[in-house]
Amino acid sequence: MLSSWNANLSIGVASIDADHQLLFRLVDDLQNAISEHEENSVISSVLYSLAAYTDYHFAREERIMAVCGYPDLAAHHGYHEDIRDQVRADCAAFQADPIDFDVQHLTDFLKKWLTLHIMGEDTKLKPYVAANVDKVAEIGEMPLIDLDGIEKDAMDEEWQWPI
Numbered sequence: 001m002l003s004s005w006n007a008n009l010s011i012g013v014a015s016i017d018a019d020h021q022l023l024f025r026l027v028d029d030l031q032n033a034i035s036e037h038e039e040n041s042v043i044s045s046v047l048y049s050l051a052a053y054t055d056y057h058f059a060r061e062e063r064i065m066a067v068c069g070y071p072d073l074a075a076h077h078g079y080h081e082d083i084r085d086q087v088r089a090d091c092a093a094f095q096a097d098p099i100d101f102d103v104q105h106l107t108d109f110l111k112k113w114l115t116l117h118i119m120g121e122d123t124k125l126k127p128y129v130a131a132n133v134d135k136v137a138e139i140g141e142m143p144l145i146d147l148d149g150i151e152k153d154a155m156d157e158e159w160q161w162p163i
């Protein structure tokens, strides 16, 4: 298991590599929040930041896969959905019972998942982005999350932000 991003995990798209580095850093932030015995509200905010950025990153990665004609996009989307659901469930579990929630176990799991997913799945995208450099460049940056654009009803049902 890797504790941080390194060049072997590069898939050749700067924005995706930067996302992956940031995701490792957010897991580190979560780890540091536990080590430094931060208040539950701090741990919770890092956890929710991680969940929100994971959503943002998956959307970017899948958009790049689509323009490159990546053939395993549907399966890859499924892997993303699984971990996305799990992280959201972890956010809810932490909020419901922060004392018994094992944050250390979660950070170990997330680093392992990130490493295996990037090495085992994301790197399969490399030849496709290499063959579609112009299309990938045309995508440009995705806008940052627009909170006003989020459907409030859907958010209320399954996505409780910490107060």
Ligand SMILES: [Fe+2]
Pocket (backbone or CB within 6 Å): 061, 076, 080, 117, 121, 122
């Ligand atoms: Fe991925």
